[in-house]
Amino acid sequence: TQSTRPQRLLHAVQKNATRGDPRSVVKAIDNFCRQKEWAMNVGDEKGCILDSVVSEVNPVTVLELGTYCGYSTVRIASLLPPRAKIITLEFNPDYAKIARQVIAWAGLEDKIQVVEGPSGEWIPKMKEQFGVKTFDLVFLDHWKDRYLPDTKLLEDCGLLRKGTILLADNVICPGTPDYLEYVRNSPRYKSQYFKSHLEYTKAEDGLEKSVFLG
Numbered sequence: 036t037q038s039t040r041p042q043r044l045l046h047a048v049q050k051n052a053t054r055g056d057p058r059s060v061v062k063a064i065d066n067f068c069r070q071k072e073w074a075m076n077v078g079d080e081k082g083c084i085l086d087s088v089v090s091e092v093n094p095v096t097v098l099e100l101g102t103y104c105g106y107s108t109v110r111i112a113s114l115l116p117p118r119a120k121i122i123t124l125e126f127n128p129d130y131a132k133i134a135r136q137v138i139a140w141a142g143l144e145d146k147i148q149v150v151e152g153p154s155g156e157w158i159p160k161m162k163e164q165f166g167v168k169t170f171d172l173v174f175l176d177h178w179k180d181r182y183l184p185d186t187k188l189l190e191d192c193g194l195l196r197k198g199t200i201l202l203a204d205n206v207i208c209p210g211t212p213d214y215l216e217y218v219r220n221s222p223r224y225k226s227q228y229f230k231s232h233l234e235y236t237k238a239e240d241g242l243e244k245s246v247f248l249g
């Protein structure tokens with residue numbers, strides 16, 4: 036039977052990356068996507084912006100919306116301090132299965148919890164199920180029409196604190212116009228656009244970094 040692109044991406048990691056070396060996993064995926072098949076990872080150019088925000092925030096509790104194959108999950112987790120954790124929500128069980136294996140190859144299982152299901156259902160359960168008080172950093176990279184409703188849900192569930200950073204991928208391509216309008220005009224956020232390019236292409240895209248002001 037024909038393999039899927041995530042399966043081929045995982046095989047490229049297992050073939051080209053060193054077990055327990057997260058940066059080699061990131062590099063193997065980027066090489067696969069540049070040389071073989073495009074895939075919707077945040078990629079290396081926007082990934083460097085992600086790295087700088089993670090290093091600046093030095094978060095203890097991270098939420099990622101949209102795991103896919105685990106590229107940004109591994110990228111973020113590789114920069115976290117020892118007891119820090121990332122919870123990543125993935126709707127598609129096939130993607131979650133691949134992501135768990137990519138994460139295991141990187142040796143980052145202890146820092147990452149892959150949770151399967153829709154963000155709208157899981158966000159209200161974060162406190163009771165995972166003992167989360169508030170998130171220090173949220174990386175939004177799931178369905179683009181879910182960025183805004185899930186941000187409002189995070190606010191309503193008391194999962195954001197003064198200073199929580201929201202970092203959103205694809206605010207230009209494919210675009211998240213309603214989310215952008217909200218975080219750029221709401222008095223509850225201070226927002227900043229980091230211009231970049233759509234992963235592995237020359238098209239414009241960028242990350243929007245928004246600080247929740249409480």
Ligand SMILES: O=C(NC/C=C/[C@H]1O[C@@H](n2ccc(=O)cc2)[C@H](O)[C@@H]1O)c1cc([N+](=O)[O-])cc(O)c1O
Binds near residue numbers: 104154176181209233
């Ligand atoms: O569409 C894009 N991303 C949608 C991602 C969706 C991911 O989020 C999960 N999810 C997890 C939890 C949910 O509740 C819902 C979905 C889905 O199961 C999928 O794994 C996209 C598209 C392009 N592009 O160039 O076309 C570029 C990008 O960087 C992108 O991120």
Ligand SMILES: [Mg+2]
Binds near residue numbers: 075076077176204205
């Ligand atoms: Mg994306």
